[in-house]
Structure formats: structure tokens, C-alpha cells
Amino acid sequence: MIIKEAELDPKNMNLWKKGMLAIEQKNWEYAVSLILPVVIDKPTFLDGRMVLRRAEGEMSGTAKKFSFGFKGSSKKDPWEAIAELEENTFQKDPFSANGNQQLYDLAIKAGFPDLAAFALETIRMGQPENTKNMHALAQHYITYEQPDKASAVYNAILKIDPRDMIAAKGEKDCAARSSITRQGFGDGDFRKNLKNADEANDLELMNKQGMTQEQMESLLAKVIDKYNQDQTNLHTVKTMADIYERLDQFESALMFYEYALTLNPSDVALKRKTETIKDKVQEAQIQQMQTDIENDPDAPDVEEKRAMLAQIRLDRATVVIDECKTRVDRNPTDKTLRYELGQAYFGAGLFTEAIPELQQAKGNPHIRIKAMLLLGRCFERKNMNDLAKGSFIEANKELAIMDNTKKELLYDLALVCEKMGDKEGYLEALKEIYNNDYGFKDVAKRVESSYA
Numbered sequence: 229m230i231i232k233e234a235e236l237d238p239k240n241m242n243l244w245k246k247g248m249l250a251i252e253q254k255n256w257e258y259a260v261s262l263i264l265p266v267v268i269d270k271p272t273f274l275d276g277r278m279v280l281r282r283a284e285g286e287m288s289g290t291a292k293k294f295s296f297g298f299k300g301s302s303k304k305d306p307w308e309a310i311a312e313l314e315e316n317t318f319q320k321d322p323f324s325a326n327g328n329q330q331l332y333d334l335a336i337k338a339g340f341p342d343l344a345a346f347a348l349e350t351i352r353m354g355q356p357e358n359t360k361n362m363h364a365l366a367q368h369y370i371t372y373e374q375p376d377k378a379s380a381v382y383n384a385i386l387k388i389d390p391r392d393m394i395a396a397k398g399e400k401d402c403a404a405r406s407s408i409t410r411q412g413f414g415d416g417d418f419r420k421n422l423k424n425a426d427e428a429n430d431l432e433l434m435n436k437q438g439m440t441q442e443q444m445e446s447l448l449a450k451v452i453d454k455y456n457q458d459q460t461n462l463h464t465v466k467t468m469a470d471i472y473e474r475l476d477q478f479e480s481a482l483m484f485y486e487y488a489l490t491l492n493p494s495d496v497a498l499k500r501k502t503e504t505i506k507d508k509v510q511e512a513q514i515q516q517m518q519t520d521i522e523n524d525p526d527a528p529d530v531e532e533k534r535a536m537l538a539q540i541r542l543d544r545a546t547v548v549i550d551e552c553k554t555r556v557d558r559n560p561t562d563k564t565l566r567y568e569l570g571q572a573y574f575g576a577g578l579f580t581e582a583i584p585e586l587q588q589a590k591g592n593p594h595i596r597i598k599a600m601l602l603l604g605r606c607f608e609r610k611n612m613n614d615l616a617k618g619s620f621i622e623a624n625k626e627l628a629i630m631d632n633t634k635k636e637l638l639y640d641l642a643l644v645c646e647k648m649g650d651k652e653g654y655l656e657a658l659k660e661i662y663n664n665d666y667g668f669k670d671v672a673k674r675v676e677s678s679y680a
Contacts, residue, residue, distance in 0.1 A: 231273040240266045256287035268311045284322035306338040323354030341372045359385050375405040444475055462491045478508045545576030563592035567599050579606040597623050617644045630664040
């Protein structure tokens with residue numbers, strides 16, 4: 229019954245994409261005007277309704293305000309009444325307690341329990357300590373066979389009120405039932421199908437965040453046995469990937485996450501997870517190569533390693549640069565986007581390309597100092613040391629408080645002065661840091677050695 233983004237017709241897809249772009253640009257009112265017609269036309273597009281509610285909250289600033297004067301709709305058709313709520317109530321107060329309770333009742337009447345849950349979750353977002361609503365939400369999840377979600381809600385209630393015995397019992401019962409549900413067993417045949425106590429322990433271990441190394445390795449060995457019996461079982465493959473990730477064996481985790489994607493290529497969450505692990509693998513490779521180069525700078529293959537390292541960094545940066553350029557093309561006057569593009573160029577070692585972006589970014593007072601710091605570093609990397617020094621000095625004058633940014637500026641200024649043979653400027657910058665933070669980088673060593 230739930231419509232996904234890929235199932236939208238061309239007209240609604242066009243509005244949706246424009247709305248998401250407006251969200252990205254934080255143009256909340258425009259986003260609401262684009263996404264609202266999509267949600268009204270496709271009322272079971274739950275992802276769209278969630279995005280719409282976020283935009284309405286940002287637009288109206290009603291995160292802490294609630295409406296209690298909502299009048300129920302006279303319309304008989306629940307979908308028409310839901311559309312009326314979206315147009316007349318939620319744009320003014322998306323966290324309206326009465327409005328969302330009305331949405332819950334209408335969603336149940338329309339046979340859409342996921343939307344009903346969304347309504348109670350919205351009340352929870354606006355009133356995070358309203359345990360009465362949370363009890364109703366947990367009961368809803370129990371009614372619609374989602375014990376894991378019910379358990380989480382009961383657990384949240386106990387954090388607010390540890391003496392709530394109904395929540396304590398509900399959390400325990402739902403956690404047990406959740407383990408049963410994950411294995412696909414019904415109440416009647418659960419114990420018959422559960423092979424032994426060890427398997428039950430495995431279920432509990434997978435839900436624990438604090439497993440010991442020994443427990444994880446023991447569990448991994450059992451899952452590998454299952455994998456060898458059936459290498460196409462998606463759940464087994466994802467479990468292996470998850471355990472390898474917990475063991476910080478990211479290369480093995482990546483291999484199985486990528487394999488899981490071949491078994492279920494439409495899983496968006498799995499794609500995001502795979503990209504995250506891939507990034508960790510690449511970062512580890514970069515760190516290892518950097519360490520190898522530093523430990524043995526005279527190795528016969530050191531230049532080859534440096535070239536490989538530069539290429540890996542460039543490949544990673546290219547993806548970020550492309551995304552930043554797309555955002556800048558959409559909104560070329562946004563100084564923050566210019567800074568992000570300049571930052572991406574800098575990370576890729578493209579200092580010439582970064583300079584004009586950072587110069588434009590200086591026009592935004594909120595990121596001016598950061599832009600000037602990065603701009604100075606670009607000049608320094610290009611050996612334009614006088615320009616780098618000028619940029620650091622200019623930025624330093626605008627900072628009155630000795631925070632980390634000022635320390636970074638002064639340290640970079642000192643190094644540039646050192647390159648230029650300006651010993652007085654070098655020591656002056658370092659001493660300013662030394663007087664405020666003795667332990668910052670190697671400042672103490674540099675300052676004290678100057679007296680020797």
C-alpha cells in the first residue's frame with residue numbers, strides 16, 4: 229500500500245525532486261508548496277509526508293508550540309479529511325496534538341497503520357515526555373505486529389519514568405517477542421523450531437552493542453557455517469558483514485556488504501552502509517600508505533606509493549567535488565556552497581581551483597575566517613608565501629578570542645614566516661600561542677629551543 233519514490237508518476241516526481249532541492253537549500257516554504265500537492269495526490273507516499281512535516285516544522289517554527297483548538301472534519305471520506313488536515317492544520321502547526329490524533333483516527337479508518345504510527349510519532353517529536361501518547365504508540369505497534377518498535381518506545385518511557393511498571397513489563401515482553409518475530413516463528417511453534425539454547429543466546433548477542441571480542445568471533449564462526457550452507461541467504465550475508473564491521477575488519481565487511489547489494493540492489497539503506505564502509509576502507513588504506521612513506525622515505529618504491537596515495541585522494545575528492553559543483557551551479561550566489569567547493573578542491577590538492585571559490589566565500593561573515601585560513605593555506609601550498617602571510621595576518625586581526633581557529637591561524641602564520649626567513653614574525657606568532665596553550669602541537673618545543 230505504501231508508495232515509494234520510484235513509483236511516483238512523472239508529474240509528481242518532478243514536484244518531488246524540486247521540493248527536495250528546496251529542502252537542500254533550506255527554502256522551507258517553497259518546499260512545502262511543492263511537496264504538499266504530491267502528498268495530497270498520493271496519500272500513501274509516507275516518505276514524502278515525513279519530509280513535508282519536517283519542512284512545515286522548519287517553516288512555522290512550531291517545534292515547541294501546539295494547537296488544541298482543531299475541529300474535526302465533516303468530510304466522510306478519510307482521505308479527503310486527511311488532505312484537509314494537511315492544508316489547514318499542519319502547515320500552521322505540524323506538531324498539533326489534536327491534529328495528529330485526528331490524523332491517527334483517520335489513518336486507522338483508511339486502513340493505513342503506518343500513517344497512523346507516523347501521526348503518534350509526530351506528537352512524540354513535539355512532546356517527547358508525553359508518556360500517555362507513547363503508551364498509545366507502543367500499543368499501536370503491538371497491535372500491528374511490530375514488537376521491536378514497541379519495545380523501543382517502552383524503553384524510552386522508562387528513561388522518563390523508571391517506576392512505570394506497565395512500560396517495564398511491556399519492554400520485556402516485546403523484546404522477547406521481537407526475537408521470535410525476527411526468526412519468523414509464531415508463538416505456538418517457537419520452542420519447537422528453536423533448535424537449542426545456544427541459538428537463543430545468539431539472537432540476544434546480535435542485539436547487544438557491547439559484545440566482547442570473543443563473543444563476536446564465536447558468533448561469526450556460527451554465521452560462517454550458515455553461509456557455507458546457503459550463500460544466497462541475504463540475512464546471513466548482512467549478518468556476516470555486520471559482525472566484520474563490529475570487529476573493525478572493514479575490508480571483509482565491505483566485501484559482504486557489496487555482495488549483499490548484488491542480492492538486493494534496491495535496498496537504499498544497504499547502499500548507504502556500503503558507501504560508508506567503503507570510505508572507511510579507503511581512509512585506512514590512505515593512513516597505512518602515509519605511515520609506510522613516513523617510516524621509510526628512502527624505499528625504492530616510495531615515489532610509486534606517493535603517486536598511488538595522491539590518486540586515491542584525488543578519486544575520493546572527485547566525488548565530493550562533483551557534488552559540490554552541482555550545488556553551486558544550482559545556487560551560484562550561496563557563499564557557503566562556494567566555501568564547500570573550495571574546501572573540496574583543497575582536499576584534492578587543486579589549490580588554484582580552490583582560490584577563487586574561497587575568495588568569494590569570504591563575503592559570508594559566518595564563514596569568513598575559515599575561508600581566509602584555507603585561502604592562506606592555498607597560497608602557502610603554491611609557495612606564494614607573502615600572500616599566505618597576508619591572509620593569515622588579516623584573519624588573525626579579526627579574531628579576538630584565543631580559540632582553536634586562532635591557534636591554527638597563528639601556527640600556520642609562524643610556519644610561513646619561518647619559510648620566509650622572518651624569525652621575529654615566526655617567534656611572535658608562536659609565543660602568542662605559547663602564552664595561552666602550552667600543549668598546542670609542538671609550540672612549546674619550538675619556543676623553548678629558540679632560547680637555547
